[in-house]
Amino acid sequence: MFVVEGTGIKSEVSSMPGIYRHSTDLLLEEIKELQDLGIRAIDLFPNYAEHTKDRLASESYREDTFYLKALTAVKEKFPDITLMTDVAMDPYSSDGHDGVVVNGEILNDPTLEILGKMSIAQAKAGADIIGPSDMMDGRVGHIRQLLDEAGFSNTSIMSYTAKYASAFYGPFRDALESAPKFGDKKTYQMNPGNKREALIEAQLDLEEGADFLMVKPALSYLDIISLLNDNFDIPVAAYNVSGEYAMVKAADRNGWLDGRKIALEILLSIKRAGAKVILTYFAKELAGEI
């Protein structure tokens, strides 16, 4: 789900029909509906206005931002909903990248410090599961240590372990208005042609304290889901990403495919491949059917 600052806002993401950016007041109403449909977990992403962004994503850990307040409001109103968050600089970065940019290069270690502060801020605000999606090296261990030291040993980490540099994230970047201002994310996200690197990333994340290993995107990476499920003993999560949603909706709207059936078949294939957790924009539409 996407949250935006303000009140009374419900604006549809043009490339994701049926998916909205809600202001917190309407978000809470929507979550009530989701809960009534049997949905027990949500992942909340913020859309930040351009003027609040800076090179070091400082809005990501400033106290009392609309996003952190939204997390607290959700958790207070719906204590039984498992609340997931995303840890990466891009929604808050004036460069639109997941890490600190210096001379056109993304710097790994300076980024860890910011991701750590962001994680603590989100845990304090009420997040149950922290999702580092940035793909910097060493961030899971760093975040785990900081969470433990700050008294958040029960806050879980769902690591975006095998996150590929994919064109399937386009509609999500529309939703957050977070597309990179230059270049691409290939220096930190994985090469779609590389399978064995997923095993290396998973081993590192496991050793650093991840509670879940996520594969993303899902549909074009079913082999990776299966590989991690066969080789690791913690749950594999799969992110059925924005582009995977958008293409089903587009074909359905054109009358070319039966979108509902296709969505169910896609989710079934992700589960068959070995995913124990699936993040999907189809959740509301298909709740009760799976």
Ligand SMILES: NCc1[nH]cc(CCC(=O)O)c1CC(=O)O
């Ligand atoms: N780092 C942020 C992030 N977290 C989730 C997604 C994509 C999710 C989707 O496409 O649904 C992205 C975009 C990106 O890495 O550019």
